[in-house]
Amino acid sequence: MGIGQYNFSAGPAVLPKEVLTQARDEMLDWHGSGMSVMEMSHRGSEFMSIIQQAEADLRALMGIPSHYHVLFLQGGAWTQFAMVPMNLLRGRHTADYVYTGIWAEKAIEEASRYCEVKLAASGAAQGFHMIPPYSQWNLNPEAAYVHYTANETIGGVEFNWIPETGEVPLVVDMSSDILSKPVDVSRFGLIYAGAQKNIGPAGLTIVIVRDDLLAEPLPGTPTMMDYRTHATHGSMFNTPPTYAVYMAGLVFQHLKQTGGLQAAAERNRKKAGLLYAYIDGSGFYQNPVALDCRSLMNVPFTLRDPKLDELFLQGAEQRGLMQLKGHRLAGGMRASIYNAMPLAGVHALVDYMQDFIRLYA
Numbered sequence: 001m002g003i004g005q006y007n008f009s010a011g012p013a014v015l016p017k018e019v020l021t022q023a024r025d026e027m028l029d030w031h032g033s034g035m036s037v038m039e040m041s042h043r044g045s046e047f048m049s050i051i052q053q054a055e056a057d058l059r060a061l062m063g064i065p066s067h068y069h070v071l072f073l074q075g076g077a078w079t080q081f082a083m084v085p086m087n088l089l090r091g092r093h094t095a096d097y098v099y100t101g102i103w104a105e106k107a108i109e110e111a112s113r114y115c116e117v118k119l120a121a122s123g124a125a126q127g128f129h130m131i132p133p134y135s136q137w138n139l140n141p142e143a144a145y146v147h148y149t150a151n152e153t154i155g156g157v158e159f160n161w162i163p164e165t166g167e168v169p170l171v172v173d174m175s176s177d178i179l180s181k182p183v184d185v186s187r188f189g190l191i192y193a194g195a196q197k198n199i200g201p202a203g204l205t206i207v208i209v210r211d212d213l214l215a216e217p218l219p220g221t222p223t224m225m226d227y228r229t230h231a232t233h234g235s236m237f238n239t240p241p242t243y244a245v246y247m248a249g250l251v252f253q254h255l256k257q258t259g260g261l262q263a264a265a266e267r268n269r270k271k272a273g274l275l276y277a278y279i280d281g282s283g284f285y286q287n288p289v290a291l292d293c294r295s296l297m298n299v300p301f302t303l304r305d306p307k308l309d310e311l312f313l314q315g316a317e318q319r320g321l322m323q324l325k326g327h328r329l330a331g332g333m334r335a336s337i338y339n340a341m342p343l344a345g346v347h348a349l350v351d352y353m354q355d356f357i358r359l360y361a
């Protein structure tokens, strides 16, 4: 981001300035190696130390127990929509999915190619503006796993609780809220996340999977889509996305230095609290999501008169408030305020929203 600008993009998204500065300083010569990280052999000792440190830091940040593998993969979260059923069905024929919005829908569509998908719960009747209460969920004890989407990046709906699924492994798409708050990893069978929302550059996908779930995948599963391939080779079966792993590692270190996930969660609550309180009190802007499941990461909002949308976006850019346009499927505006968005950025946005009302309402 340029000086004095704030980037509200939903992804690829804002990164900590300190991390970008360090990457700049190390660009041509990483730690006296005489090389850029981009130029290193992935099997050399320099890059091995980078990926091992990244894994150790992620384990420390999230408190990942030793009986979980951490995999650094490619293909985005979307590839996980297929890899999850291919690997976790383990002889079963059905899986439970929680339908909370557009990303859950994409996961469901892809899983339907491999198994019978049962909807354990759906927010469709409420326009996906709320998460169906757990008391109304219909969980199937025969399901191979239960899948849900921790944060619907487009709808702005986020779980602030972890579903209880008993013996059935719980699988979560955490692409847009991983590392935004502490989570109890031991509650999950598998966590996956594309890196480009809250971790680092695009091109890296993180999978955290419990050892006992690594099993024979569906017949015909490509080698690269078998979790065991990557688990047994320390994510080094083929060339991993080396530079993206390095950048993610810098973000992990930055998070550790700034107080870990507890401190990140406090900053995120403060930022989101400020923005939602302003929206709700404005009488001009509106967020449709139920109070108890509003996303702390992605805040969609509409203007009282959609004819003013273009004017709002133009004025925002003039003030250095970038990429506030809502998703094409949702319309309106969306402010993504991931870990790396400073509180000052949210203050600048609220100041602008106030000024806009004075001028145009």
Ligand SMILES: *Cc1c(COP(=O)(O)O)cnc(C)c1O
Residues within 6 Å of the ligand: 011, 075, 076, 077, 078, 079, 103, 149, 151, 152, 153, 173, 174, 175, 176, 194, 195, 197
């Ligand atoms: C962005 C996003 C995806 C898709 O990620 P890709 O890395 O583009 O495949 C999936 N799920 C959620 C929740 C997302 O935010």
